[in-house]
Amino acid sequence: MRIAIIANGYPNKKEPQWGCFEKDQANALAKMGHEVSILFVDRRFRKYWRRIGITRIQEGNITVYGMFYLPLAWLRDKVSYRLHQKLVMNMYDKLFKTMVDIQGKPDVLYAHFQWNISYVSRLRKKYGIPLIGVEHWSGMTSETLPPLSIYQGNIAYSTADKILAVSKSLQSDIYRHFGKESTVVYDMLGQEFIASDTRTDKKTESFLSGGAFQFVAIGSLIYRKGFDVLIDAFAKSNLAKKKCRVVIIGDGPEKMKLIKQTEEFGLSDCVSLVGRKTKDEIISIMHDSHAFVLSSRAETFGVVCIEALSQGLPNIATICGGPEEFVNERNGLLVEPNDVDALSEAMCKMFENHNQYDKVAIANECINHFSPSVIAKQLSDIFEEVINNRE
Numbered sequence: 458m459r460i461a462i463i464a465n466g467y468p469n470k471k472e473p474q475w476g477c478f479e480k481d482q483a484n485a486l487a488k489m490g491h492e493v494s495i496l497f498v499d500r501r502f503r504k505y506w507r508r509i510g511i512t513r514i515q516e517g518n519i520t521v522y523g524m525f526y527l528p529l530a531w532l533r534d535k536v537s538y539r540l541h542q543k544l545v546m547n548m549y550d551k552l553f554k555t556m557v558d559i560q561g562k563p564d565v566l567y568a569h570f571q572w573n574i575s576y577v578s579r580l581r582k583k584y585g586i587p588l589i590g591v592e593h594w595s596g597m598t599s600e601t602l603p604p605l606s607i608y609q610g611n612i613a614y615s616t617a618d619k620i621l622a623v624s625k626s627l628q629s630d631i632y633r634h635f636g637k638e639s640t641v642v643y644d645m646l647g648q649e650f651i652a653s654d655t656r657t658d659k660k661t662e663s664f665l666s667g668g669a670f671q672f673v674a675i676g677s678l679i680y681r682k683g684f685d686v687l688i689d690a691f692a693k694s695n696l697a698k699k700k701c702r703v704v705i706i707g708d709g710p711e712k713m714k715l716i717k718q719t720e721e722f723g724l725s726d727c728v729s730l731v732g733r734k735t736k737d738e739i740i741s742i743m744h745d746s747h748a749f750v751l752s753s754r755a756e757t758f759g760v761v762c763i764e765a766l767s768q769g770l771p772n773i774a775t776i777c778g779g780p781e782e783f784v785n786e787r788n789g790l791l792v793e794p795n796d797v798d799a800l801s802e803a804m805c806k807m808f809e810n811h812n813q814y815d816k817v818a819i820a821n822e823c824i825n826h827f828s829p830s831v832i833a834k835q836l837s838d839i840f841e842e843v844i845n846n847r848e
Contacts, residue, residue, distance in 0.1 A: 458840060460486055461556065461586075463549075463568035463577050464497045467521050471505065473735060478593070478760070479569055480519075481647045482836070485829035487518040489837060494520045494556055494563065498548045498576070500529035511555055520560065524552045538605045542575065542612075549576050550583075562586060565840045570594050571606065574613035581616060587847045589840065590614070591621040593644065595681065597630045598755040598778055610635050618843050623758040626778035640839065643783075644758045645832035649736045650767040651824060653744075669727075670701045670808055673746040673770070675739065675761040676753070678709030678730070683752035683775065683794065685711070685718060690752070690800035692722040696808055702727040703750075704742060706734050743768040748807045753777045754794045766823035769816030773803045783826070788819045 464479035466472070479495060487493045499507065512523045529545060556563075566581060566588045568574040574590035581588040590613055596606065614620055614631070620639040622628040628639050672691075676682040684705060691703050705715070705728070712730060719728040734742065743749070749765035751774040758779040762772050772789030774780035784791055790807065792799040825831070 458565065458837070458844075459492045459561070459563040460494070460840065461553070461563035461566050462493065462495045463566060463573045464495050465569065465573065466497050466499060466501075467495060467523060474733075477647070478644065481645060481829065482833070483519050484517070484648065485645060485833035486836065488829070489833050491837070492560075492563075493518065494522065494560070496522045496549070496552055496556060497524070498529075498545060498552060499523060499525040500545065502528035502530050511552060513555075513559075520556075522552055522556050524548055538608060542609070545576050546579060550580065553577070553580055553584075557584075564844055565589060567591070567836075567840070568613075568617075571597075571610045571613045574617055575609040578612050578616035581618075587618045587843045588616060589619045589621065589843055590617040591623070591642070592627060592631060592639065593623040593757050595755060595757050597627060597634065598757065602634055607634075618847060619839065621839070624779040624782055626782075627757045630778075642832065642835050642839070643827060644760045644763070645829050646760075646763055646767055646824065646827045647736060648829055649740060650764050651828055653740050653768060670696075670699070670811075671746040672701070672703045672748050672750050672773075672804065672807075673706065673742055673765070674703065674750045674752065675706040675764075676751075678705075678707050678711040678715060680711065681754050682707075683754045684715055686754075686795060686797055686800060687750055687752040688715060688718050688722065688724070688728060689797045690804060691728065692724060693797060693801040694804050696804060697724060697727045699808065701808060702729065704746065705730045706732070706739060706742065708733045739764070740768065743770055746770060747811050748773060748789075750800075750804070751775060751777075751780055752794075752800060756780065763823055763827045766819055767827075769820040771807065771811060771814040771816075771819060773800070773807055775800075783823075788814065788822070 462483055464476045466476035468475055468477050483493045483495055507525045514521045566586050568577055568590045614635050614637040621642045622639040623644050628641050631639050719725050749770045749772050751762050756777045756779040762780050772784045774784045775794040776791050777794050790803045792803050
């Protein structure tokens, strides 16, 4: 099967997380024997130089087509969103034609996020190719959506042959905003997390010999991720007095505010904001940790939770739209968002009882549900079903 994935971008040395979810899925589908291409129009405003025009690279079994002409994200605020929509659609038309001229038509278009689904909607009719869209935009959790999102969502969800959602809660959000049904296909683990050893003995021995008990948290340092709640909860727990520490991986606009918060609590020595890390670095930090904490106010799934579970780390997670679908009594604890007392109590409970969790069983259960091969098989079956129904 020839699959054209419409992505936000593609990882590079400067931005290794840009389009990493799309790349992980592309690799998993290619490993199943499919011919996979990735297409993206770079619309972002960035201060570093980017090559003008269309680029084409071959990475393993994946062909990547990228386009950059100008930062359309900046232009979007200067023109009507309808004109902006038309400009991006025309760019995708040109990029797609380049791909077709080189390697022929794909059997299916697979677009990530409502805006990308809307941008390639007319390619479905022009080339007679079925369009499947997958939604994992966190903004969908909001009570109301901005006009542009409503406009693009109406185009996307009314045009696509099938819509996928990465969690049941997001499935409900799509229906709530647009009245459209969708099928749940969960996010997948990156291959790096499948190949890794949980190394549970190393952590236990370190703690028993007097080492620190370490909680790890990962995410962009933004309000929605609730790191302020995590720091409040850790301060209230008094676990710092019991040789506990918190490592927060990520960067973002709230960094200085969070650093100031740790200083006010006198926690600078036991709460570390270590910035962005590569996947290999994240895995290494997980191997030195005893539990994972997700304190988000809202999520569409929570990939970082399953990444931690794959390494045998029990989770403490908020019921924020995603984690509650796979965090349970066997692998962790659930609390309500924005509840400092509940999160503090959960951290204390985890500290006292972490040895009661079967770390190997946690890792195996996670991998059995979210490995690339499992999710790629689900996607392949859906693609074939849509193609056959269209024919």
